[in-house]
Amino acid sequence: MEELAPKVSLIYILSQSVVIRFAKGAVVPGDRMGWSSPSHDERVEQWIGRHSRGQIILACVLATFLVGYVDYLSGPRIVISVVYVVPIAIAALFAGPVPAVGLSILSILVSLVSDVALGLSINALYVPAVNGVLRLLFFLFLVFVLSRLRELQSGLEVRVEERARALALETAERQRLEQEMLEISEREQRRIGQDLHDGLCQHLTGTALASQVLAEKLDAQGRAESEAAHRIVDLVEEAISLARGMAKGLNPVELQADGLMQALEEFTATTTDLFGVTCRFECPTPVLIHSPNTATQLYRIAQEAVGNAVKHGQAKGITVTLEENEDGIRLCVSDDGRGLDKGAAGAKGMGLRIMADRARMIGGRFNVASHWPRGVELSCLIPQGPQMEAH
Amino acid sequence: MNRKLKVLLIDDHPLVREWLTSLIDQQPDMAVCGEAEDVQSAIKVLKAASPDIAVVDLSLKDASGLELVKSIKAKWPQVGIVVLSMHDEDVYAERCIRAGARGYVMKRESTKRIITAIHEVHAGRLCVSDQMAASFAEKFVGGRAGAQSSLQDLSDRELEVFNLLGRGLGTRQIAETLNVSIKTVQAYCARIKQKLHLATATELLREAVRWHDKQSEGAGVA
Numbered sequence: 001m002e003e004l005a006p007k008v009s010l011i012y013i014l015s016q017s018v019v020i021r022f023a024k025g026a027v028v029p030g031d032r033m034g035w036s037s038p039s040h041d042e043r044v045e046q047w048i049g050r051h052s053r054g055q056i057i058l059a060c061v062l063a064t065f066l067v068g069y070v071d072y073l074s075g076p077r078i079v080i081s082v083v084y085v086v087p088i089a090i091a092a093l094f095a096g097p098v099p100a101v102g103l104s105i106l107s108i109l110v111s112l113v114s115d116v117a118l119g120l121s122i123n124a125l126y127v128p129a130v131n132g133v134l135r136l137l138f139f140l141f142l143v144f145v146l147s148r149l150r151e152l153q154s155g156l157e158v159r160v161e162e163r164a165r166a167l168a169l170e171t172a173e174r175q176r177l178e179q180e181m182l183e184i185s186e187r188e189q190r191r192i193g194q195d196l197h198d199g200l201c202q203h204l205t206g207t208a209l210a211s212q213v214l215a216e217k218l219d220a221q222g223r224a225e226s227e228a229a230h231r232i233v234d235l236v237e238e239a240i241s242l243a244r245g246m247a248k249g250l251n252p253v254e255l256q257a258d259g260l261m262q263a264l265e266e267f268t269a270t271t272t273d274l275f276g277v278t279c280r281f282e283c284p285t286p287v288l289i290h291s292p293n294t295a296t297q298l299y300r301i302a303q304e305a306v307g308n309a310v311k312h313g314q315a316k317g318i319t320v321t322l323e324e325n326e327d328g329i330r331l332c333v334s335d336d337g338r339g340l341d342k343g344a345a346g347a348k349g350m351g352l353r354i355m356a357d358r359a360r361m362i363g364g365r366f367n368v369a370s371h372w373p374r375g376v377e378l379s380c381l382i383p384q385g386p387q388m389e390a391h
Numbered sequence: 392m393n394r395k396l397k398v399l400l401i402d403d404h405p406l407v408r409e410w411l412t413s414l415i416d417q418q419p420d421m422a423v424c425g426e427a428e429d430v431q432s433a434i435k436v437l438k439a440a441s442p443d444i445a446v447v448d449l450s451l452k453d454a455s456g457l458e459l460v461k462s463i464k465a466k467w468p469q470v471g472i473v474v475l476s477m478h479d480e481d482v483y484a485e486r487c488i489r490a491g492a493r494g495y496v497m498k499r500e501s502t503k504r505i506i507t508a509i510h511e512v513h514a515g516r517l518c519v520s521d522q523m524a525a526s527f528a529e530k531f532v533g534g535r536a537g538a539q540s541s542l543q544d545l546s547d548r549e550l551e552v553f554n555l556l557g558r559g560l561g562t563r564q565i566a567e568t569l570n571v572s573i574k575t576v577q578a579y580c581a582r583i584k585q586k587l588h589l590a591t592a593t594e595l596l597r598e599a600v601r602w603h604d605k606q607s608e609g610a611g612v613a
Contacts, residue, residue: 197477209501212502285577
């Protein structure tokens with residue numbers, strides 16, 4: 001009896017650790033949500049996953065026989081029938097309910113056989129048989145619970161994956177829509193600007209000329225009304241200037257490659273004049289941008305960033321830098337203002353998001369950095385390899 | 392009495408043509424001899440009517456007015472050209488004058504100035520705004536003459552960079568063409584700016600393009 005004790009305790013410890021592992025693997029679907037790195041539960045699952053269902057069943061059957069043999073060795077007074085649970089649980093979790101039920105029956109039979117082998121007479125089998133039936137009921141209940149758990153878990157995993165996929169799709173769609181919105185608004189602004197410039201301004205030019213014709217006619221007749229006619233000419237010319245100014249605001253960047261440089265130079269000068277801040281434009285070497293869309297989006301980013309610095313940051317000095325370096329074309333707006341509030345919300349946060357969207361739209365990387373103790377630096381880098389500049 | 396000046400109008404906007412015609416016809420000493428809305432019909436009228444003055448809009452339906460100015464200058468050198476444009480003079484005036492125009496009038500101030508401009512150009516004088524004329528003079532005295540002499544100060548490599556800038560190449564392309572790093576090109580640009588007394592990259596580019604245009608014009612004549 002003494003030499004059996006260590007064997008039994010060894011089997012007990014082994015079986016307990018295996019049961020705990022599998023129970024954890026089955027019950028904790030939270031790990032699947034991605035909060036923790038692959039734990040040993042997942043490793044167990046992976047290990048199980050590498051083996052076919054047949055192999056698992058075979059292993060469980062062998063384990064059952066092994067347990068039966070140990071049952072036999074441990075003698076009639078030590079009851080280790082609980083250990084039969086291990087292969088049944090494994091089968092229920094990883095091979096399905098039918099093999100698990102089969103194993104349950106098998107384990108009852110094996111334990112009966114071991115009892116018989118231990119010398120129990122066939123006639124005295126009544127008590128172990130009743131115990132066996134009760135145990136079978138318990139095993140079946142366990143199989144039912146574990147299979148159900150397994151089902152729920154895999155259902156949950158599928159649902160989580162579905163949700164995650166739907167969410168990713170939705171996010172992508174939202175980004176696409178935002179970019180499309182920006183593109184459309186930019187296109188529309190350009191179109192309206194173009195219409196103002198080519199349509200309305202020309203029309204007004206014709207009107208001014210017509211008024212001049214009238215004024216000169218009235219002059220020739222020596223009529224006093226000629227003065228009013230000349231005044232109309234002036235007014236219409238003012239209207240042309242106004243409409244041109246609006247067109248410029250809507251369509252700020254001229255189409256040629258150095259349009260952005262010119263536009264930013266003009267913009268910084270105007271900002272300095274209008275807002276009483278020192279807004280400098282730094283552009284060490286000519287930066288040529290051949291895509292009007294890229295140029296316009298960069299201009300809008302600069303415009304928004306400078307606007308933020310003046311309005312929210314109460315900056316006194318702003319520097320707009322446009323440069324080309326080994327990484328690509330870089331636009332940077334830095335100021336000496338109050339900096340960004342934590343979690344910049346509302347209009348300001350929206351502004352940052354739109355700037356980031358614009359940057360993304362033209363394949364750029366947008367970056368915001370707060371400087372201590374004052375100042376913000378916003379930058380947008382458009383990566384450019386040797387091959388991208390080829391045409 | 393002298394015969395009236397014959398003016399040809401080339402503008403793609405009908406309302407502008409209509410009233411500009413009225414205005415010109417109203418003058419005692421000039422008359423519109425033809426109108427055109429694009430380059431093709433302009434060439435036809437030029438052949439048929441032999442005008443003294445052509446008033447050209449920069450944005451035409453089928454081509455750039457600037458090209459038209461160049462071809463008028465080449466084929467009908469006796470025709471004085473006044474450019475009438477919606478665009479700002481500081482961007483285009485100089486290019487138009489270099490292309491062969493003798494006057495540049497912005498549409499927003501055209502009403503009173505266009506008649507003066509036609510007279511001036513016919514008399515053989517240049518007609519641009521006072522501001523523009525001052526800037527030309529400055530460039531001639533300080534800038535261009537200065538630049539011309541300082542161009543000699545440029546090293547061969549710097550001149551090469553300057554020339555490539557004028558051809559419309561970006562910093563990266565220049566670096567690739569010359570097989571140097573972008574930083575090196577930036578250093579060249581900084582030195583060129585310093586030597587030519589140019590404040591900004593925009594000025595540098597404009598100067599380079601102007602120099603390049605002048606070189607190629609010279610090459611074309613020779």
